[in-house]
Amino acid sequence: MDIAIIGAGNVGRALATSFTQAGHTVRITAQHPEHAQAVAAETGARWIESNAAAAETDIVVLAVPFASAESVAAEIRGAVAGKPVIDVSNRMAYGAEGPTIDNGPSNAERLAEWLPEASVVKAFNTLFASNQVDPNVDGIQLDGFVAADDPTAKATVLELVDSIGFRAIDAGPLARAQQLEQLAFLNIVLNATNGWSWQSGWRLAGAPTAVASAA
Ligand SMILES: NC(=O)c1ccc[n+]([C@@H]2O[C@H](COP(=O)([O-])OP(=O)(O)OC[C@H]3O[C@@H](n4cnc5c(N)ncnc54)[C@H](OP(=O)(O)O)[C@@H]3O)[C@@H](O)[C@H]2O)c1
Numbered sequence: 364m365d366i367a368i369i370g371a372g373n374v375g376r377a378l379a380t381s382f383t384q385a386g387h388t389v390r391i392t393a394q395h396p397e398h399a400q401a402v403a404a405e406t407g408a409r410w411i412e413s414n415a416a417a418a419e420t421d422i423v424v425l426a427v428p429f430a431s432a433e434s435v436a437a438e439i440r441g442a443v444a445g446k447p448v449i450d451v452s453n454r455m456a457y458g459a460e461g462p463t464i465d466n467g468p469s470n471a472e473r474l475a476e477w478l479p480e481a482s483v484v485k486a487f488n489t490l491f492a493s494n495q496v497d498p499n500v501d502g503i504q505l506d507g508f509v510a511a512d513d514p515t516a517k518a519t520v521l522e523l524v525d526s527i528g529f530r531a532i533d534a535g536p537l538a539r540a541q542q543l544e545q546l547a548f549l550n551i552v553l554n555a556t557n558g559w560s561w562q563s564g565w566r567l568a569g570a571p572t573a574v575a576s577a578a
Pocket residue numbers: 369370371372373374375392393394395396398399414426427428429431434435451452453454487488489490491492493
């Protein structure tokens with residue numbers, strides 16, 4: 364697959380590594396060109412200067428902090444019409460009692476409003492960057508949950524998730540992104556509050572071993 368990754372931080376680097384190792388072609392951007400150039404040099408991805416030019420691929424991964432997502436969406440909107448755009452983002456804030464999450468629409472649903480002609484897909488958010496480069500933890504293959512409304516875009520992303528070694532799970536429509544963001548939130552909070560090493564990940568025991576399909 365021909366993939367653009369917008370963002371070259373923890374997630375951008377990890378997914379560029381996994382995707383190139385799996386034989387995919389990757390273009391990568393960042394706010395500071397030197398950050399994307401460094402990841403490109405490490406992974407065999409190709410650095411592209413502008414987000415809009417990078418997004419001229421089959422699939423686009425938005426690996427930026429969600430605070431930057433609306434402005435990036437405005438830049439790539441024309442280039443991503445009719446294509447899968449993967450939202451990896453998570454959300455949390457620190458309140459008086461510690462980490463909190465709101466119960467409003469998911470980041471993915473908000474991104475879909477900013478990219479009405481694209482097929483927004485939620486994926487990779489429940490996996491820490493440390494696990495995105497290695498799908499096995501304690502000898503257990505982690506799950507890669509995928510939620511989307513467009514069946515063709517979802518099938519493409521399930522295949523991508525499978526290609527880098529995760530058990531790809533169809534989590535249902537894009538509205539399920541709210542649960543996927545909560546699932547990630549719990550793992551983040553457990554690591555942050557207990558001083559864990561950010562290696563833990565989700566595997567749904569008892570689910571079929573093949574790619575599951577939600578009703
Ligand atoms: N870290 C994790 O384990 C993890 C796991 C799952 C999901 N997520 C989610 O993944 C997203 C990225 O997290 P991260 O940890 O990778 O963040 P990060 O390390 O801070 O990296 C963010 C990247 O986004 C780039 N960026 C910001 N604004 C941009 C713009 N307008 N155009 C192009 N690039 C831009 C930054 O560029 P510069 O490098 O030039 O600053 C940076 O490379 C977040 O939404 C997070 O919730 C993170």
